[in-house]
Amino acid sequence: MDMDAAEQDFSRALVDEGWWLASGIAGLYGWTHAFESLVQSVDRLANAFAAQDGAQPVHFPPVLNREVLVRSGYMQSFPDLCGSVHSFRGSDAEHQALMAAMEAGEDWGPHLAQTAVALTPAVCYPLYPTLAGTLGRDEVVFSLSSYVFRHEPSQDPARLQAFRMRENVCLGSADAVRSWRQAWMDRAQGLLAALGLSVSLAVANDPFFGRGGRMLRANQRQDEGKFEIVCPICSTAHPTAIASFNYHQDKFGVAFGIRQRNGEVAHSACIGFGLERCALAILRTHGLDRARWPAIVRRQLEA
Amino acid sequence: MTAAAVGSLEVQIDHVEQTVRSVLARLAILADAASIDTDRDLYDAGMTSHASVKFMLALEDAFDVEFPDELLKRETFGSIGVIAAAIGKLLGPR
Numbered sequence: 001m002d003m004d005a006a007e008q009d010f011s012r013a014l015v016d017e018g019w020w021l022a023s024g025i026a027g028l029y030g031w032t033h034a035f036e037s038l039v040q041s042v043d044r045l046a047n048a049f050a051a052q053d054g055a056q057p058v059h060f061p062p063v064l065n066r067e068v069l070v071r072s073g074y075m076q077s078f079p080d081l082c083g084s085v086h087s088f089r090g091s092d093a094e095h096q097a098l099m100a101a102m103e104a105g106e107d108w109g110p111h112l113a114q115t116a117v118a119l120t121p122a123v124c125y126p127l128y129p130t131l132a133g134t135l136g137r138d139e140v141v142f143s144l145s146s147y148v149f150r151h152e153p154s155q156d157p158a159r160l161q162a163f164r165m166r167e168n169v170c171l172g173s174a175d176a177v178r179s180w181r182q183a184w185m186d187r188a189q190g191l192l193a194a195l196g197l198s199v200s201l202a203v204a205n206d207p208f209f210g211r212g213g214r215m216l217r218a219n220q221r222q223d224e225g226k227f228e229i230v231c232p233i234c235s236t237a238h239p240t241a242i243a244s245f246n247y248h249q250d251k252f253g254v255a256f257g258i259r260q261r262n263g264e265v266a267h268s269a270c271i272g273f274g275l276e277r278c279a280l281a282i283l284r285t286h287g288l289d290r291a292r293w294p295a296i297v298r299r300q301l302e303a
Numbered sequence: 304m305t306a307a308a309v310g311s312l313e314v315q316i317d318h319v320e321q322t323v324r325s326v327l328a329r330l331a332i333l334a335d336a337a338s339i340d341t342d343r344d345l346y347d348a349g350m351t352s353h354a355s356v357k358f359m360l361a362l363e364d365a366f367d368v369e370f371p372d373e374l375l376k377r378e379t380f381g382s383i384g385v386i387a388a389a390i391g392k393l394l395g396p397r
Contacts, residue, residue, distance in 0.1 A: 212359060215355065215376060222376075
């Protein structure tokens, strides 16, 4: 079966067998209680490790100050993935023009104006501006989760426009955050393999935009800035990333004025589990009938 | 290659180098673009990855060339000298 057919079949099965609710838009779904329970179980397992790090839990909504997209360089790297929030701010007459455009089936975007917020593109982005100044300890670790938005409509059920990540973020010296990331790569592989998933670790790159992006992709791979744990979902030849491990060097430290206690710019790393993707990997590996899953897998997810 | 041809190639590389420096100066990527050593590592001198992307695109504009995919990597933009050599090759003999 080719990949497109495999993706469509799996999406349809998820809806037909009571896991997903279709929205009519590619890459946008709702979840039944069954799927949401599975997501929450994965999150609980992923987050159990965070406690060992002494990670401080923090919580943000899935929208952020749009300035963060500017200062972080997100718009230079991923302009095609961004989600900017717009709203109506005009007069009565302009409102009438908006309604007329909608009724005529015209593009009504031009009648709206940009707001101060954008959709969160990655869970850790709202965190960095709150850390401006000097870190309270040599190494600080946070745990956070939220919905993120990526404008990349696709038929692939594993490539959603709105999905959740469980992230852990570490800031401190280059050595400290790199060894923290390495420790997470080891334990995340163990955690996912224990769920019966066929996982492997690979050097990866972010989908930087354009020809300039080709250079950034090559740099990131050369620097081993990003690793992913991949697992077959719709294809064994092209397994899907279900967790990622990113060393940002001092990029966010510089962008948001975050310093180590010794006065040097803070380095940072984040590790993230794609919660829906992990759930999909489980469903793909063990089947859509939960009763038939291996007992050991069910036990872990129910514990 | 004749002595005259070698001479004209040197003139061309010199000219290319000057233009590379002026692009670097215009983008204000490094403070000492005009005087920085031809072989000095630009990344060590403070050029970020994002700055190198801007630099690459501006160089394509300035020389009306397009870097082929295999040159879109850090090493190509490592120093003024390396950049000038790469652009010299793209421009070909004039």
